[in-house]
Amino acid sequence: MSVEGISRVPVAPLPAPPEVAPSGPGVAAGLLADLDVLTSRLRDWPGALYQLSEGQLGGFVATMVGLVSRAESLAAVATTEAVTRGVVANSTATDAGGWVGACVAESNAAGMAGAPVTAEPAVFRRIGAVATGCADPRNRVVADALAAGVVTVHCAQVALREVPKVLPVIPGADRDEVLCWYLALSHTGTRTLRDLSARIIARFAPEVLVAQEEHQQACETLTWADLPNGLTRLTADLSTGHAAVIKHAIQALSAPRSEGNTADAATDPTPSAAPSAPGAVAERDTRTPGKRRADALTELAEVAARLLDGDRSHSSGTVGGSAKIVITLDHQTLIDQLHVAGKLGSSGGDDPPSHLPGIGRSINGDLLDAGTLRRLACDADLIPAVLGGESEPLDVGRTKRLFTGGLRTAIIHRDDGCTFPDCDRPPDWCDAHHVRPWWAGGQTTLSNAALLCARHHTIVHRDLLTATVTTTGVTWDLTPGLMPGRPDVAGRGAA
Numbered sequence: 001m002s003v004e005g006i007s008r009v010p011v012a013p014l015p016a017p018p019e020v021a022p023s024g025p026g027v028a029a030g031l032l033a034d035l036d037v038l039t040s041r042l043r044d045w046p047g048a049l050y051q052l053s054e055g056q057l058g059g060f061v062a063t064m065v066g067l068v069s070r071a072e073s074l075a076a077v078a079t080t081e082a083v084t085r086g087v088v089a090n091s092t093a094t095d096a097g098g099w100v101g102a103c104v105a106e107s108n109a110a111g112m113a114g115a116p117v118t119a120e121p122a123v124f125r126r127i128g129a130v131a132t133g134c135a136d137p138r139n140r141v142v143a144d145a146l147a148a149g150v151v152t153v154h155c156a157q158v159a160l161r162e163v164p165k166v167l168p169v170i171p172g173a174d175r176d177e178v179l180c181w182y183l184a185l186s187h188t189g190t191r192t193l194r195d196l197s198a199r200i201i202a203r204f205a206p207e208v209l210v211a212q213e214e215h216q217q218a219c220e221t222l223t224w225a226d227l228p229n230g231l232t233r234l235t236a237d238l239s240t241g242h243a244a245v246i247k248h249a250i251q252a253l254s255a256p257r258s259e260g261n262t263a264d265a266a267t268d269p270t271p272s273a274a275p276s277a278p279g280a281v282a283e284r285d286t287r288t289p290g291k292r293r294a295d296a297l298t299e300l301a302e303v304a305a306r307l308l309d310g311d312r313s314h315s316s317g318t319v320g321g322s323a324k325i326v327i328t329l330d331h332q333t334l335i336d337q338l339h340v341a342g343k344l345g346s347s348g349g350d351d352p353p354s355h356l357p358g359i360g361r362s363i364n365g366d367l368l369d370a371g372t373l374r375r376l377a378c379d380a381d382l383i384p385a386v387l388g389g390e391s392e393p394l395d396v397g398r399t400k401r402l403f404t405g406g407l408r409t410a411i412i413h414r415d416d417g418c419t420f421p422d423c424d425r426p427p428d429w430c431d432a433h434h435v436r437p438w439w440a441g442g443q444t445t446l447s448n449a450a451l452l453c454a455r456h457h458t459i460v461h462r463d464l465l466t467a468t469v470t471t472t473g474v475t476w477d478l479t480p481g482l483m484p485g486r487p488d489v490a491g492r493g494a495a
Contacts, residue, residue: 072127072153073146075100079131080143097121097128126157133160141176145183155186155193162197169205198367209369213241241368248428253296255429256285256454407446408432415451419467419474420460425453433457435467435474440484450474 045060052060082088083096093099101124104117130153134143142160145151151159159182167173182193201208216239224234238246287295411432418425430451436442447469452460459465460476464483467476 069152070149072123073149073151076127076130076134076153076156077143077147079127080134083131083135095128096131097125100124100127126153130156130160133157138175139179141179142183151183151186154190155183158190158193159183159186162193166197166200169201169208171204195367202367202369206369213239213369216240217242244368249300250293250296251426252428253299254289254292256287256292407444407449410446411449411451414446414472415474417451418453418456419450419476420452420456421476421478423453423456425455427451429453431457433460435469437484 049057049060079088079096079100082099088096088099091099091102093102101121104119104124108117130142130146133139134146134156139160142151142156146153146156159179162182163175163178167175167178170178182196185192185196198209220236220238220242222234222236224232226232236246285292412427415427415430417423417427418430430453433450433452434442434444435448435450438444442448450467450469451474460483463478463480465476465478465480466482467474
């Protein structure tokens with residue numbers, strides 16, 4: 001069985017970590033001396049950074065980021081050694097994370113590292129949890145990967161936590177193989193690893209996800225409290241399915257706004273959509289992300305209140321127009337659901353299963369179980385995107401309230417957010433950009449579209465960048481001047 005059939009992320013085989021052989025006598029003393037020199041030299045860097053070129057600054061930052069990750073991995077490996085030797089058990093610390101924190105406090109008190117070491121308690125707990133897991137011989141593959149520096153401590157922690165959840169539902173699975181699935185995806189981030197667990201469970205034990213969602217809904221709470229500064233704090237614990245709806249609605253309304261930089265101006269291919277004056281600079285939205293989300297929540301509540309005022313049939317308080325959510329599901333899952341619902345004839349005489357394999361994904365990446373999908377399907381504003389092989393859209397639902405209808409939905413499914421290299425802006429914050437401009441003969445089609453956030457949409461038009469669009473994604477060419485320019489139209493509105 002291969003992880004490629006479960007995860008949407010291409011998985012490269014995890015390289016075999018080199019075997020760490022014990023060093024000869026005296027090596028540790030020399031390495032400690034070198035470490036002291038490195039620590040001392042790091043303190044000299046802030047006063048010398050102005051001497052670096054722009055390229056050297058970027059290289060320095062990349063090196064420091066890699067050094068932080070590698071240093072945390074080595075700290076976890078060393079803590080594993082302490083756990084294995086019994087050093088942690090013989091200390092006064094309650095666990096390995098507490099032992100790490102005590103070591104840092106002792107080092108700071110003695111001035112061993114020069115400048116005081118500053119780190120969040122969460123870092124100590126993460127290192128301790130991973131070290132404890134790696135001390136278990138069953139997790140040797142994780143310990144070897146950490147020692148070789150091919151995975152981060154954060155991803156190792158997620159793998160150690162998630163694998164025990166999925167092993168019971170995979171018949172005959174090998175623990176090392178499943179661990180390697182997670183470690184091979186470590187470069188994609190911890191959310192992908194958690195999503196992998198949901199996909200595995202959805203494939204082999206979908207009833208578990210349904211039970212989890214039902215249990216979560218039974219435990220939901222919403223409270224608010226008045227703060228001393230006059231503000232009110234809302235605190236909500238929501239199930240995965242309900243949280244997906246709320247997050248999508250808020251995120252859709254919380255994108256940065258600026259005059260002359262609206263969604264209409266970015267997507268309307270008419271000359272009137274351009275800024276009113278050539279060279280005009282759009283005013284930047286100065287609200288913080290938290291403020292934008294608060295404004296979005298308030299706007300949602302105001303819209304709901306107006307709906308209730310205008311429709312007295314909702315005596316229970318249910319809002320008539322719910323937040324839209326786009327759900328992707330594979331074609332076979334849709335067919336199976338229709339068989340169960342009695343909409344299609346069944347080829348066999350057996351009763352249909354009570355829980356079907358399969359899972360849906362919102363455009364923001366939330367994985368939803370089949371039970372939640374059935375409940376959402378009762379809402380006319382649910383938009384299904386049915387997929388065939390290689391995640392190619394077979395059919396995309398349409399609704400007149402979406403500015404670009406099913407086409408934008410298909411673009412969102414393919415791009416998942418801003419397509420500019422190394423950008424993580426979500427799709428709700430992005431404009432649909434014409435890769436070949438409309439005035440240059442570009443059509444408003446899926447093959448000529450790419451999602452871009454406001455910042456990178458501006459950069460693409462400023463530098464006249466172009467891209468290659470395929471059925472699976474967008475690849476940008478960062479060579480300036482390749483996109484046809486139009487001197488009489490300024491700004492992003494000409495996209």
